Amino acid sequence: MTAKGDVVSRTEEFEELKPLLFSLSYRLLGSVAEAEDAVQEAWLRYEATPTRPRSPRAFLSAVVTRISIDVLRSARVRREQYVGEWLPEPLLTDPYEDPARSAELADSLSMAALLLLERLSPLERAVFVLREVFAYDFADVAAAVGRSEAACRQLLVRARNHIDSGRPRFEVDRQARDVLAARFFDAFRDGDVEGLREVLAADVQLVGDAGGKAPALSRAVVGVDKVARLLAAIFTRLARVGATLEQREVNGQPGAILRDREGRVAFTFALDVLGGQIQTVRSVGNPDKLRHLGPVADAWVLHREVKEAHGH
Known part of the structure; x- marks a missing residue:
């Protein structure tokens, strides 16, 4: 024993x-x-x-x-x-x-x-x-x-x-990285297309993971114009139905949590920053991957509310 x-x-x-x-x-x-x-x-x-x-x-x-x-x-x-x-x-x-x-x-x-x-x-x-x-x-x-x-x-x-061959590189100056991320999220919140264009790389990628369990992009969106316009449209619509954005470090990089009006987690965002520009924006919306962060929002309901609010 x-x-x-x-x-x-x-x-x-x-x-x-x-x-x-x-x-x-x-x-x-x-x-x-x-x-x-x-x-x-x-x-x-x-x-x-x-x-x-x-x-x-x-x-x-x-x-x-x-x-x-x-x-x-x-x-x-x-x-x-x-x-x-x-x-x-x-x-x-x-x-x-x-x-x-x-x-x-x-x-x-x-x-x-x-x-x-x-x-x-x-x-x-x-x-x-x-x-x-x-x-x-x-x-x-x-x-x-x-x-x-x-x-x-x-x-x-x-x-x-x-x-x-593909080893990721990130901004060495963490203070500069965080300042750039703050500019990005301010422009995202404000629906500011030009503000987003200023901080995104020319070949920036926006990638979403919903696992078929939340609204998501069907494939990655590539290019500064497409990504800036899409991001600018997203949050202004979500804000109308009470969604909020909380800046947090996600996987050791600048990021944020998007919450519904009840404070439940709907999506996370993580940014790759290099050379004074944002190279990639990755968003996770699969509810199975968010449960460890707290109560999870019903992203389909949120999506429906956004559509109804935008329709009016």
Whole structure:
């Protein structure tokens, strides 16, 4: 039997490591709910282990990685059948804090970075995230994925080759980035087409993920004119039915939450900023991906209200 003191200290160890485990699993899965489930399952396995592991960090990281790899493999089929564009579940705050690497961690959390990881096999993704993002040594990476160190080095090379060509770049000057985002959201709120044009890149993309469960774009909208006009029209109409926009960091990048008149979450927005311009605007409206943020609006009702208000 496990001694009572052992249970207490195991609980304390787990609680201390939980932010790291969640952040690791979320980067592997792009899903808040699935990452939380993986972390909970890791705790159950840790609690059931008869002897205390030499390194709880290495043990729990390996367990959560293996669970996440299994989930990733089954998620592939679901994502192939997904209606419309697939985006990760929006995350407002990363619980794992490392002040020395905060900018780097925020960039690896971005929607652009997570979408790029989708190009990798589950094993490549796990090796890349463990080594490149969280700086695990190769011995721990190998133990986590059940491969030799030499095989993990090869997996990392393959992963880097897939990633490097499209590796997202972001505004280095975070203050300049945030000022630009504030200008964007002010123009968005005001329905100011010219104000939007000033901050959007010429080839800006507007991408929406509703999963067939909320009103959405049928495909990405590309180009400064189309995107500026569409965005300018959207919020002024929503404002008439009491919708509000709350600026928040989303996936480590500038963003916002759009709420209905009751304060329920309807959509999130995340911006990619580079070179003093907004390169991409990503919006998530699939209610299944918003539940962890609080009560979720019925986007279809909101859409109907907007149409009725505009008709009048």
